[in-house]
Amino acid sequence: MVGIAVISHGKMCEGILDSVSMVAGEMKQTDSVSLKAGESPDHFKDRLKEVVDRLDTGDGVVVFADLMGGTPFNTICALSQEQNVTIVTGMNMAMLLTASLERTEKTSMETLVEKAMEAGTQGIRSLKRK
DSSP states (O other), rough: OEEEEEETTTTHHHHHHHHHHHHHHOOTTEEEEEEOOOOOOHHHHHHHHHHHHHHHHSOOOOESSOTTTTTTHHHHHHHHTTSOOEESSSSSSHHHHHHHHHHHOOOHHHHHHHHHHHHHHHOOOOOOOO
C-alpha cells in the first residue's frame, strides 16, 4: 500500500489528519511531520526521512505539503533524490479525504495522486449568495 506523509509549517498537518480521521476513520500507513518554530532544517530532514522510510513498504509514499517553496517542501524535494516519493503541494482536506477513501492495496501511487489532486481542485470554489 502506498504510504501517505503530510508535512507543514507548524501543526497544520496534524490538524488536517485529525479532521480527515473524523470523517473517514483512522488512516493506516499515514503520518505527519510538522516543522516546529525554531527547528533547524537538518533536524526536520532527519525526522521526515525517518517517517518516509517507515511508511514506504515498497509502493512508495505520497507526500502532501502545505505549500511550494517552504522548508517542508524544499526538504522533501531534497529527500526525493533518494526516496520513492511523489510530492503534492497545496494540500487541503478534500485531497486527503479522497486519498484516504480511494487508497487500497492495489492503488498505484500515480492513481492516488491523480484522484487526490482532482478532488483538491474541484473542492476550491467561490460561492456568492444572490
